[in-house]
Amino acid sequence: MTVHFPFQNSYSALPDSFFARVAPTPVAAPRLIKLNRPLAVQLGLDPDVLETPEGAEILAGKTVPAGADPIAMAYAGHQFGQFVPQLGDGRAVLLGEVIDKDSIRRDIQLKGSGPTPFSRRGDGRAALGPVLREYIVSEAMFALGIPTTRSLAAVVTGEHVIRETALPGAVLTRVASSHIRVGTFQFFAVRRDTDAIRRLADHVIARHYPELSGAERPYHALLSGVVARQADLVARWLLVGFIHGVMNTDNSSISGETIDYGPCAFMDAYNPSQVFSSIDEMGRYAYANQPRIALWNLTRLAECLLPLFSDDQEKAVAEAQDILGAFSDTFSNAYQAGLRKKVGLFTERDGDDALIQDLLDAMAKNQADFTLTFRKLGDAAGDPAADDARAQFMDPGAFDEWARRWHERTALEPQSAAERQAAMHAVNPMFIPRNHRVEAVIQAAVNNDDYTPFEELVKVLAMPFEDQPDYAAYADPPLPDQRVLQTFCGT
Template identity: 95%
Template sequence: MTVHFPFQNSYSALPDSFFARVAPTPVAAPRLIKLNRPLAVQLGLDPDLLETPEGAEILAGKTVPDGADPIAMAYAGHQFGQFVPQLGDGRAILLGEVIDKDGVRRDIQLKGSGPTPFSRRGDGRAALGPVLREYIVSEAMHALGIPTTRSLAAVVTGEHVIRETALPGAVLTRVASSHIRVGTFQFFAVRRDTDAIRRLADHVIARHYPELSGTERPYHALLAGVVARQAELVARWLLVGFIHGVMNTDNSSISGETIDYGPCAFMDAYNPAQVFSSIDEMGRYAYANQPRIALWNLTRLAECLLPLFGEEQDKAVEQAQEILGAFPETFSKAYQAGLRKKVGLFTERDGDEALIQDLLDAMAKNQADFTLTFRRLGDAAGDPAADDARAEFMDPAAFDEWARRWRERLAAEPQSAAERQTAMNAVNPIFIPRNHRVEAVIQAAVNNDDYAPFEELVKVLARPYADQPDYAAYADPPLPDQRVLQTFCGT
């Protein structure tokens, strides 16, 4: 049987200025590393056929399936604050779109599938390490309940790519609600192509915000919708200790999904100024800066949409500023609600925000592990004698002083200790993609062609909130000699 993709493409039906038509570059000897079988089924694909040699060839870009309309999308972007008028998919090719089992339109894209007109002298390829990193982290984010692109498959190509040294080449099959970015709008705005901006905005509304169709001011409502989704998304990042690493406007999704897992990382010890990305020398995209940068990116989107707001420039700017002004409150509401859940509060009372901030301040001062502190706080809520959370602090007395006030606050609510612990464990993961674990998996694959550690890590991270006694070591923070101080882009 032939592998069939039920493509129903819409983006490639837009004008030619939106993309370049380009086919993936064939590779020598594709071999499937991992297929996300549940996701394949969700997309209406046959996982058994995708695991055949024919399926591996499609997932590596060696064979283009029937119905595909391969394109590289055009976009621009601010990279670390500097505007680049033309970026585009330099190593990714969108095969097409399918409608999944829930009726949601999803892109299927090959990342690392060869050069495109947007490659800017790059080889268009991906190394194995970054492909595994994106597979691991994007699927972990999905399991954590955070909107994200997904990973359908990882394939080694049988060829090498040259970075600092020769590395095994690989291709990631990425799935997204779409790959439309703030930078996509910027591509047309810098060219003063208002018709294209309107066409793109209409496409985005139809695809991601259909409830806005027919409203009196759909483009104002579109900006408001993107602002709300981004505010809530970044709040969710902070609540699990996630640092994106490259929050450029071309990495900011209009759909509200986390996209482009380059030098991303999860914090071990809590530090609001934490940076891992080797290219973020000034800390622009540090953990605590992410809300501010998200608003900065959204302001760039608003600038692009101004021509659609009306002919009176001053009025359009005022309207855009009003919409953007909703970001801080939307973010704070989502973030504070999430923090209350993390410390086991079922209601909102005056003083809660200060109480939680005192905990965060003590965690930062005492280098307490972000994930384990909150998880073990759930144990302490369930059993006052449990002291594992206390052990996370260099000065346990700092925790004791805070815990006394916390328990007084908990006593004002009627929930039982068991109810509270269950609720806290449902929002405080025990397993995250620890940087040292991810790096160990990558080294085993790159150096020894050993994917057993990768398979095991993916399995553990699929159930981040569940106690898994057989894999308890995966919850441990790194030893001093295991710490990963920098993460790197795959280019």
């Protein structure tokens, strides 16, 4: 059997300045760890063939499939606020694009496939731990209904990579609606290549915002579209307690997907200032800072698009500022609407925002678990005697005072207790990729070549809103000695 990818490549047809042509570096002994069979089918691929040794060689970069046009994409970026004029895919190769079952164009990229011209003295490889983390978290985000890149496969290479110690090497096959970033526009803006910016913007509109192609001012509409998607995306992150950890402009997707899962993490106890990333020493990308940083990144995108807005710099800046001004309301509306759903409010009344903020403040003060507080609140909506939500608070009385007001508010709506509970359980997950669980999976794989914990965790996280009694322990927060205080970048 032959592995067939129905490639229909468009990005590699752009000018050579957009990328470097480079093939993946062959590896010694690829072995498939995990194939995402449903995603393979969605992409029009044969999962049975991908699970053969020939398939593993392609997914590890040892063999380049027919029709592929492998490239490393060029981009720049602000990293923790400092501009780097050339970054690019230093350890990833885009094999090509396919049209999936829903007629959506998808990139298929190998991450950890060897050095490229953008590697900046790096080895271009990935260690097993970060590959497993990205597989777990990206697929969990998909199950949670959050726009995200996805993981098609994870393969061990039979080689080691050197970080602080020698670690098993691995390759992740990542799928995205594209890998175009704010930093891609910055790459050309810093070079004052307006023709390339226009070419890139036209490509993005055709690929991600086709409804804008006939707009009177398509580049203004493009910025507005990206602003709206990013505002909605970050609101969704906050509603599940997700912290990206490294929101550099080169990790900010133009399509509105979550991309580049490095030192990412989900909160246990609610803390707006929570930071896990070992490289975020100043808390720039803390949980509550993410909306502000998203707007900062979008402002950098707007700067790149100014030459397409008007030859009059002052006019272009004013127009961009007007578009960026919509971010705050778009984010706030999405976030507040999501919070109302999380606490089971079907209508909007004066005082709702303050009621919800009081809950969040009490959660922060009492170190209440973010995920379980909202999930167990759904139980209390169905049965006022249920007390698992109050058990999340160091001072249960703080919850009792708030719950009294909450019950008074919900009594003003006509929905039944069962309807409210079902609605709340549909938006408040029982299971998230808790850091201690992810770390345990990585340790079992790296130290013992044992992927049973990985398989089980992926299975549980595929149904985050179901109770799954057999796997109830996966919902538990960490014990004090299990807490993961820092997460690390894959490089």
